[in-house]
Structure formats: structure tokens, C-alpha cells
Amino acid sequence: MNYDIFNGDADGIIALIQLRLANPKQSTLITGVKRDIELVRKTNPVEGDSLTVLDISMEKNVEALESALNAGAQVLYFDHHRSGKIPHHTGLEAHIDLDPNTCTSLLVDQVLEGQFHLWAITAAYGDNLIKRADELCTKAGLSKSQSELLREFGTLINYNGYGTAVTDLHYHPADLYQSLLNYSSPFKAIEDADSPFHKLREAYELDMQKALSVESYHSENTLTVFELPYKPWSKRVSGVFGNLLANKNPDSAHAVLTMNIDGSYTVSLRAPLNNKKGAGDICSQFATGGGRAAAAGINALPKTKIGDFIQSVRNYYA
Ligand SMILES: [Mn+2]
Secondary structure (H helix, E strand, O other): OEEEEEOOOHHHHHHHHHHHHHOOOOOEEEOOOOOOOOOHHHOOOOOOOEEEEEOOOOHHHHHHHHHHHHOOOEEEEEEOOOOOOOOOOOOEEEEEOOOOOOOHHHHHHHHOOOOOHHHHHHHHHHOOOHHHHHHHHHHOOOOHHHHHHHHHHHHHHHHHOOOOOHHHOOOOHHHHHHHHOOOOOHHHHHHOOOOHHHHHHHHHHHHHHHHHOOOOOEEEOOEEEEEEOOOHHHHHHHHHHHHHHHHHOOOOEEEEEEEOOOOOEEEEEEOOOOOOOOHHHHHHOOOOEEEOOOEEEEEEEOHHHHHHHHHHHHHHHO
């Protein structure tokens, strides 16, 4: 049995699109909302199985990874999140790079020697690596309007991944993957009026209008905080809204707090784009937090801890 295990955001989905366009394979798809990253344990591999694992932290999956390897499975792993100690095992091929200016789809692009480079650029935009993606567009000879379309597409696929449960999403990430796999280039999907690009574009605009009408909860030079209500649109828009704010004001950190059903908050923290450091360390100080240097989150921050959170961000970037 082959398992394709991938993060439900743009980077995870597009990493797999590239691999399966290059090397088609029947597989069981394991994915979920963007925050659902402990995915390897949802498999039950035996000797001879193969696992492809994309864009989810190895540290968060290491026990299940080790048991898969010990069972005799072959594992191909691409990622750019915290890896912890990478197991030494002949069954494991790992491509891990924690450089804040790369992403899983760009690591796959390297191995595939640019076969689906336009998809890889789309994923880099989706992971908000705007500068890097812009440079790659220039190198690839794309026009400004072409690069803007790839940026929009990456943002839209990334946007689809945000929610507490897959029922919050417009597309189940496995369905979105399967639908996009029909296109060898993102421009072919954009040209097709029936593709997910157009449906996501419409949905995104509706959600974003609502987010942009919310006033900031807290604002100072180094940090802006927004609080969004307990609504499906809030959960969907929180991440891309954070990216939009970060791109508008690259010297400031940004936090978007989205209320959960129990009154706690899902926190999405973006380090200042001009100082991509610390977000993961700050969020890791809180019980349900973690993430990368540039972008991190907390799954359930109690209301009483909001002050502590703001203080930690302020101390870090001051
Ligand atoms: Mn990623």
C-alpha cells in the first residue's frame, strides 16, 4: 500500500501534485485542515508499504515515523518545519531544510529539477514567501500579471486549508488535490472556468470583506492584534488575513486571535516580514503552541493569557 500524507495547505497539496505528476501512483490520501499535522499516526503501515510525507513537522510525527520504519516501510519525507532529531534508518529518505525562505514544494522542485516549476512557485506564494516567489517568477521570465495570478492562486489554496474541521473548508484538501492534479500547470487551472481557482476566488472575497471590516484589538509599533468572532469565515480567513496584514506592514508582528467554541482563542502569529524570527519560540511558550520562526500559532489560548501573549511578543521584538 502507498500512503500520500500531506498538509492540507497550498504547500502540502502542491508538493504532492508535483510528485504525482512526475511519478503517478495509486495511493491512500491522508490529510486534513492545515493545523492537523499529526498525520503519520493515521496510517498502519506494514513491510513493503511506502509512505510519502509532505510539509508536516517530523518532530510531531516521529513516533509514528519510527514505527513505520521499524515495520519495514519505506518513507520519503520532505519538509521545512522543526524536525527534531532525524531518525537514522535505511528506509528513510529525508529532504529537510529549515531555511525560512524555502518551503516543501520548493524542496520537491529541486529534486524534480523544475519539472513543475510554476506549481512550485504557486506554493511558495501560498506559504507567503512573496519575495522568493517574485524572484523565481522573474527568473522564469513571467510577466507581472502572470506572477500576480500565481500569487493569487497560491493564496487561495492556502486559504482553503484554514478551519477547525474539514467541514469549515470549501474543499476537503484531498478533493482539492485530486481536482488540481488534472492540470500540469497552474495557468491551465486558471484558464478553466470550472476549476477550483474561480470558486475559491469568489469565496475568498466574501470572507476577506468581513475580516477587513474588523477594527484592531491592540496596536503599537511592533505589534498589531486582531480578534475575530466565532464564525466559520473567521477560521477560514485568519491565516491569509494575517499574511495580508504582514505584507502591508513588514516591520511589525501581527497576531490574529480567532475565538473557539469554548471561549479560548486560536492564535496565528506572523513575525515581522523584515525580521523573520521568534514566532515559533513565542508560541511554544504556551501550552498548545508551536510553529516556524516566521509563522506560528497557538491552538487554544485562554482569554486570561492574552495579556501574557502580547507581553511575550512585545519583549521579543522590542
Ligand atoms: Mn509549508
